[in-house]
Amino acid sequence: MENYVIETQGLTKKYGDKLAVNGVNMHVPQGSVYGFVGENGSGKTTIMRLLMGLAIPTNGRYALFGTDSKDRKIQEVRHHISAIVEAPSLVPSLSAYDNLKYACLYYGITNYKEVIPEALKNVGLENTGKKAAKNFSLGMRQRLGIAVLLLNNPTLMLLDEPMNGLDPSGVAELRNLIIDLNKKGITFIISSHILSELEKVATHYGFISHGKLIKEISASDLALECQKYTDLKSNDPVTLEKELKALGYTNVKEFPNSVRIYDDVKPLELLKALDKKGIEINDVKTSEMNVEDYYLSLIGGEKNV
Amino acid sequence: MFNIIRASLFKLFKDWTFRITMIVGLGLAGLLIGINAGIGQLNGHSMFLAGVSPSQNFGLTVPINLVVFTVSEFTFGTIRNKIIAGHSKFKIYTGLFLTGLVFTFSLMIVYLGLLVGISSAIGGFNAAAIGEGRFIGSYLAYFLAAYVFVTSLSVFFGALMRNIGGSISISVVTLVLLGMIPLIITLATAQADFTPENMQMWINPLYMIGFYSNSASIFNFLSKAGADVSKLYYQTTLMIIAGLLTPLYWSAIFFLGGAFIFSHRDIK
Numbered sequence: 001m002e003n004y005v006i007e008t009q010g011l012t013k014k015y016g017d018k019l020a021v022n023g024v025n026m027h028v029p030q031g032s033v034y035g036f037v038g039e040n041g042s043g044k045t046t047i048m049r050l051l052m053g054l055a056i057p058t059n060g061r062y063a064l065f066g067t068d069s070k071d072r073k074i075q076e077v078r079h080h081i082s083a084i085v086e087a088p089s090l091v092p093s094l095s096a097y098d099n100l101k102y103a104c105l106y107y108g109i110t111n112y113k114e115v116i117p118e119a120l121k122n123v124g125l126e127n128t129g130k131k132a133a134k135n136f137s138l139g140m141r142q143r144l145g146i147a148v149l150l151l152n153n154p155t156l157m158l159l160d161e162p163m164n165g166l167d168p169s170g171v172a173e174l175r176n177l178i179i180d181l182n183k184k185g186i187t188f189i190i191s192s193h194i195l196s197e198l199e200k201v202a203t204h205y206g207f208i209s210h211g212k213l214i215k216e217i218s219a220s221d222l223a224l225e226c227q228k229y230t231d232l233k234s235n236d237p238v239t240l241e242k243e244l245k246a247l248g249y250t251n252v253k254e255f256p257n258s259v260r261i262y263d264d265v266k267p268l269e270l271l272k273a274l275d276k277k278g279i280e281i282n283d284v285k286t287s288e289m290n291v292e293d294y295y296l297s298l299i300g301g302e303k304n305v
Numbered sequence: 306m307f308n309i310i311r312a313s314l315f316k317l318f319k320d321w322t323f324r325i326t327m328i329v330g331l332g333l334a335g336l337l338i339g340i341n342a343g344i345g346q347l348n349g350h351s352m353f354l355a356g357v358s359p360s361q362n363f364g365l366t367v368p369i370n371l372v373v374f375t376v377s378e379f380t381f382g383t384i385r386n387k388i389i390a391g392h393s394k395f396k397i398y399t400g401l402f403l404t405g406l407v408f409t410f411s412l413m414i415v416y417l418g419l420l421v422g423i424s425s426a427i428g429g430f431n432a433a434a435i436g437e438g439r440f441i442g443s444y445l446a447y448f449l450a451a452y453v454f455v456t457s458l459s460v461f462f463g464a465l466m467r468n469i470g471g472s473i474s475i476s477v478v479t480l481v482l483l484g485m486i487p488l489i490i491t492l493a494t495a496q497a498d499f500t501p502e503n504m505q506m507w508i509n510p511l512y513m514i515g516f517y518s519n520s521a522s523i524f525n526f527l528s529k530a531g532a533d534v535s536k537l538y539y540q541t542t543l544m545i546i547a548g549l550l551t552p553l554y555w556s557a558i559f560f561l562g563g564a565f566i567f568s569h570r571d572i573k
Contacts, residue, residue, distance in 0.1 A: 052389045055571040078391030085389075089382030094319060105312035106387050152390065 003030040005156050005187050006051060010060035013046050020046045022211040023060065028189060028204070033182050035202030036191035037295050043211040044191040045086060048158050051189075052083050064156075079107075083158035088145020092134035096125045096144050099133055103148045115151065123147040124173075138165035146177065157181070158189045163197055175200055195291045205291070209299045226289035230265040232274075233258045233283035243277050253297060260297070309392055309400035316383075317374065317404055326370055330412055334419040342427065349425030353441065356417040357448040357514060367412065367452065368459040371405045372472040375463030385572055394568040401464060402560055405456040413452060447513040447548040454510040454552035454559075461563035467573070483509050483555070506547040510555040513548030 006028035013021040021043045028034045036044045049055040051062060053074075062069045067077045090099050100119055104112035120126040123143040133141060142162065149157055159178075163171050171194070178188060178201050192198045205222060207215045217225070234240045234257070241254045244261060247270075251262035267284050274281055289297065317323050337355055341347040378384040378401065387397050421430075458479060462472040486508055505512045 049571070052385075054385055054388055054573075056569070075391045075393055078389065081389065081391075083389045085385060087382065089384075089386045091316060091319075091377075091381050091383060093321060094316075098315075098319060102312055102316055102383070103386065105315050106308050106392065107390055108308040148386065 004028055004063075005030045005065055006062065006189070008047075008051075008060065008062040011047065011050060011057055011062055012059035013043075013050055013055060014058040019211050021050065021057075024208075024211075024213045026062075026206055026213055027216060028187065028206075031182070031185060031187055032203045033178065033188040033190060033201045035198040035205045035291075036189055036208065037195065037198070037205060037291065038191070038208035039299075042208045044208055045160050046211075047208070048083065048085050048160050048189070048191065052081070052085060052158065053078065054085065079152065080154055081156045081158070082149035082152065082154040083160075084145050084149060084162060085158065085160045088141050088148070090133045090141060090144060090148070093132050095130045095132060096120055096128045096136075096147075099144060100147060100151065103151050107152045109151060119147045119151060122150065123177075139167060139170040142166060142170070142174070146174070150181075154186060156187045156189075160191050161193065162190060163192055163194050171197060195295075199291050207295050207298050214298055222291070222294060226291075226294055227262065228264075228286065228288050230261045230267065230270075231255075231258050231283075231285045231287070232261070232270075232281050233285075234279065234281055236279075240274075240279055240281075243274065243279055247273055255300075306396045306400060309387060309396055310403050312387075313400050313404035314407060317408055320374065322370055322373060323408060326366060326412060327415065329366075330416040331419065334416050334423075337420060338423055338427075341424065347424050347428035349421045349428070349430035350437075351431070352420045352424035353417070353444075356420045357444055367409055368455050368476045369473055371408060371456060371459035372463040372476060373469055374408065375401055375405070375460050376467055376469045376472060379464075379467040379573070388572060394572075395564050398460075398464060398564040398567045402457065402460045402563075405460045406453065409452045409456050410449070413448075443545050443548065444514075447552075450549050450552040450556075451511050451514045454556045457556040457559040457563070461559040464563055464567055465570075480511065483511070506544065507551055510552035512551065513544070 004027050006026060008024050008026040011021055011024040011026070012019070024043075024047060026047070036047075038044050046055065050057050051064070057069070064074060064077045064081065067073050091102060094102065097116055097120065100116045101112055104115060109115055117126065120128070123146055125140060125144055125147065128136070128140070133144060136144065142165070146162075162174060166174060175197060178190070182188060182201070182203075188201075190198065190201070199219075203219050205215075205217050205219065206213055207217075232240060232244075237254045237257060237259050240259045241252055244252045244259060249261050249263045249265075253260045253262070265286070267286065271281060271284065334356075337352065338347065341351065341355075384397065388394065392400075459472075459476055462476045462479075466472040466475065
């Protein structure tokens with residue numbers, strides 16, 4: 001049986017009449033990099049805020065490392081968790097060193113004189129001197145935010161859009177850092193719009209749309225599901241889907257202007273067969289799905305984003 | 306809790322607003338000493354009265370600075386880090402309040418200490434009457450209690466509104482209202498034996514440092530410079546209790562109310 005560092009049961013958050021998170025049952029395995037995928041406003045950040053204690057659930061519960069959210073011990077458990085939710089939280093007027101010292105003080109780290117230079121070196125900010133964080137580039141601020149997170153040797157890290165604003169080398173650095181830390185046993189939950197990057201690190205995925213967690217899947221199972229598919233463009237996808245099923249294709253999905261077949265297809269034979277039935281096909285394209293396609297197929301195409 | 310306070314104090318002492326306010330305080334103390342020395346009225350007693358008078362010390366700069374400090378925790382997002390690090394919201398709020406007290410008291414103690422210390426060294430203390438010790442002691446206590454209230458109020462609005470302009474405005478409006486409520490009640494009930502003055506004592510937390518005035522507190526707080534010193538020596542025990550109790554019960558209301566609301570609200 002898998003060991004979960006985070007488990008939620010019917011986690012729900014309402015803001016007035018708006019249901020931001022709707023009965024989410026989430027399972028984050030220990031040692032995983034859990035990619036959180038969803039459109040803007042789908043509820044990813046709200047779920048992270050709920051898990052971090054920044055927001056209070058309207059309904060449902062969650063457990064961190066097996067400790068229930070309503071248990072008093074949850075505060076102790078949080079000592080092993082770090083998070084960047086929305087943006088790194090830094091004091092703009094303070095230098096990188098002083099920002100880390102500030103964090104060391106509230107974490108209760110007493111040997112900060114040894115810890116801080118090491119942390120600065122780890123994120124490549126050791127030569128920033130007295131320069132205030134407000135004068136840092138976005139990438140530097142992001143790296144300083146990560147250095148703050150690592151101070152308390154977390155076993156779980158939540159990163160909300162960590163690659164936002166980073167240049168390609170910054171993205172690569174962050175990716176390598178995540179992979180290294182994951183190898184050391186740190187579990188990650190990462191939400192990102194840069195799905196191509198997420199694919200390089202994620203071991204598990206949670207797909208969310210309109211506040212609902214629609215699917216959880218491991219990266220290996222996802223690879224199986226993202227098998228080759230064939231898209232047939234048509235002005236009448238409804239009839240096309242019906243005819244394809246009549247022809248014996250079982251794994252067929254209708255999109256606004258096309259139909260996707262996940263079964264093995266011989267395009268020429270298929271086109272001939274459809275032509276006989278009087279079905280006009282505008283275009284045929286065979287490809288493999290990536291995470292983005294998979295997500296879109298889950299939510300029923302781009303119209304629902 | 307200790308870790309939160311240490312961290313907040315570190316941030317406070319690194320804060321330029323705090324440093325500049327301290328420097329302005331020292332400058333203001335020097336200026337007052339200079340002016341009074343120039344007109345030949347420099348002594349510890351008069352400088353003490355000047356120092357505890359809100360119009361001649363920092364007055365509204367204290368709540369303004371406290372609101373700015375408190376709101377910055379939200380605008381920078383550092384309050385989120387403390388919650389994520391596993392500190393309870395109650396402890397975080399208490400940490401904000403205690404840091405606010407350190408800010409207020411360090412400002413006032415440095416200012417008042419310099420003012421009274423230097424002026425006494427130059428012109429002597431010049432104790433005016435029998436009972437001076439009781440007067441100075443009680444007045445210092447009113448002064449400290451009043452600023453505990455100002456701190457509690459500022460942190461309450463800063464933490465709950467998370468907006469500098471709005472928090473400052475509502476803090477000032479509240480100070481005005483607390484001075485006006487007794488007057489309004491009296492006018493409404495028209496009870497002759499329950500005068501605005503004795504009602505103010507139990508309702509207005511800044512009343513006793515407002516030098517026995519019938520006017521609304523904010524005007525004392527901002528502009529009442531002189532003191533009818535002779536009146537101050539006729540304090541009844543009830544007045545002393547009211548002078549201490551009123552700001553402290555208001556402080557408790559704002560502190561506990563603020564901590565409760567803060568603990569039950571989402572942090573953005």
